[in-house]
Amino acid sequence: MSMTAENVQWPPSLWTAQTPPSPDLPVLQGSLQADVVIIGGGFTGLSTALHLREAGVDVAIVEAMEPGWGASGRNNGQVIPTLSRPDPEDLIARHGAAGERFVAMLRDSASALFETVRRYRIDAEHEQAGWVQPVHSPGRIKIAERRFKQWSKFGADVELLSRDQTRDMLGSDAWHGGFWNRTGGHINPLALARGLARTVLSLGGRIYARSPVIDFERRGDRWVVRTVQGEVSARALVLASNAYSGEFSKALAPAIAHEVMPVLSWQMATQPLSDNVRKTVIPARQAMSDTHGELYFARYDARNRL
Ligand SMILES: Cc1cc2nc3c(=O)[nH]c(=O)nc-3n(C[C@H](O)[C@H](O)[C@H](O)COP(=O)(O)OP(=O)(O)OC[C@H]3O[C@@H](n4cnc5c(N)ncnc54)[C@H](O)[C@@H]3O)c2cc1C
Structure with missing residues (x-):
């Protein structure tokens, strides 16, 4: 282009x-x-x-x-109040007091965004429906457990999900459990x-x-x-x-x-899904991105495309 x-x-x-x-x-x-x-x-x-x-x-x-x-x-418009890899204790061990401030900012970041959007009446198809990180392999359940333990300690509104809870939330039994942050969501x-x-x-x-x-x-x-x-x-x-x-x-x-390395990422949208399908596929409309290094992610848009 x-x-x-x-x-x-x-x-x-x-x-x-x-x-x-x-x-x-x-x-x-x-x-x-x-x-x-x-x-x-x-x-x-x-x-x-x-x-x-x-x-x-x-x-x-x-x-x-x-x-x-x-x-x-x-981008995909997922509002995610964590970083991909480091958890709170990693940040604080490395950056001390600045790390503590950064963790507090991250913890509150999704709510701060949604509050800004509401305060200024920005029409951006926003939904504070939560963000879920399902676990794609049995070994990675440790990531969810670690995340849950650390973010709970720092006052985030999070939950550790069992395999059954993750299946009910996402409509698929591909996952082995998950980490749920209720303050996340998605936006256009x-x-x-x-x-x-x-x-x-x-x-x-x-x-x-x-x-x-x-x-x-x-x-x-x-x-x-x-x-x-x-x-x-x-x-x-x-x-x-x-x-x-x-x-x-x-x-x-x-x-x-000179530091920029181009990487391709693919995103696709379905046709709007029927009410019937949406009863089982992410019925509560959370944003999700999983634990793959190259993550798999999904969310509904305002017209019910996945
Ligand atoms: C495929 C993809 C999916 C993603 N999904 C998510 C997601 O779901 N959730 C999430 O939180 N993040 C996601 N991200 C990351 C997120 O999009 C970025 O972190 C964020 O948009 C960066 O914003 P920015 O303002 O720093 O940069 P940008 O939005 O890239 O803005 C930089 C701006 O600088 C301008 N510019 C450049 N050079 C000049 C110049 N010489 N003069 C004037 N202007 C200039 C450009 O035109 C551009 O508008 C995703 C990213 C990608 C690529």
């Missing part, structure tokens, strides 16, 4: 087909000032801007294409990104779209971020360009771009 900002071509997907368009956003032109400039309008950039606006900070996002164009508008990720963009605008933040940043530099005590048609000078800079850091400009952040 060509990476030209003039003509934003969204990759065809379930999310692009069923999500209302992005708000109208200007291209960055001329020389502007802000307290904080953010490169990239995915969840990282948008959430940072929202929280800065809540604190009264003048903020401008400069996005190469449109909000959610990167991973934020292309592109609708979330576009909703966050609308919220940032409503709070007085600025977002420039179709404006790839060429490079940034320190001038005196300020950061200056440059595009073909304009620049933003700010006291602070947040680089939130993620895996796309090398796509629009080789000069943006070469050290980050």
Whole structure:
């Protein structure tokens, strides 16, 4: 796919087909000032801007294409309040007090997201139905037991599921048990990104779209971020360009771009499933992703596609 900002071509997907368009956003032109400039309008950039606006900070996002164009508008929308591998005690053993703060943030992260969505009335097909991690081999039941023990100790709303409970929850006897976090769930990720963009605008933040940043530099005590048609000078800079850091400009952040290794991941959607099928297949509509290294994951969307 060509990476030209003039003509934003969204990759065809379930999310692009069923999500209302992005708000109208200007291209960055001329020389502007802000307290904080953010490169990239995915969840990282948008959430940072929202929280800065809540604190009264003048903020401008400069996005190469449109909000959610990167991973934020292309993912499975599972809201998962854990990390893939490390559990709380691993994080604290390695990072001490910072690890403790991070564990508390992770524990509350799903609820914080759903509260933000409710508070700002973001219409993103969100469902706080819980997140389940079924265990795909008998040996891996230890992962669920360890997770349950550690997250219980740190006050998370979690449960260890037997084989029978997992079968009833997911409608399949392929699993050997599971770990359930009640605060997780799922959301239409592109609708979330576009909703966050609308919220940032409503709070007085600025977002420039179709404006790839060429490079940034320190001038005196300020950061200056440059595009073909304009620049933003700010006291602070947040680089939130993620895996796309090398796509629009080789000069943006070469050290980050060199760390990126492309990996393909497949996602498919069924036709909407009947009420009858949904009585047995994940009847309570949790999001699920299993213990495979390359995980298998599933969730319903708002139209009952799995
Ligand atoms: C297939 C897949 C499934 C996933 N499933 C889940 C899931 O179910 N749950 C979950 O929590 N996470 C999931 N993730 C991970 C999640 O999508 C990412 O962690 C998250 O979206 C990262 O957000 P971000 O804002 O950091 O980056 P991105 O959303 O990638 O945003 C980076 C932005 O920077 C912009 N940019 C880049 N270069 C420039 C430039 N030079 N100038 C201006 N802008 C620039 C890009 O256009 C892009 O919009 C999944 C990821 C993938 C790929």
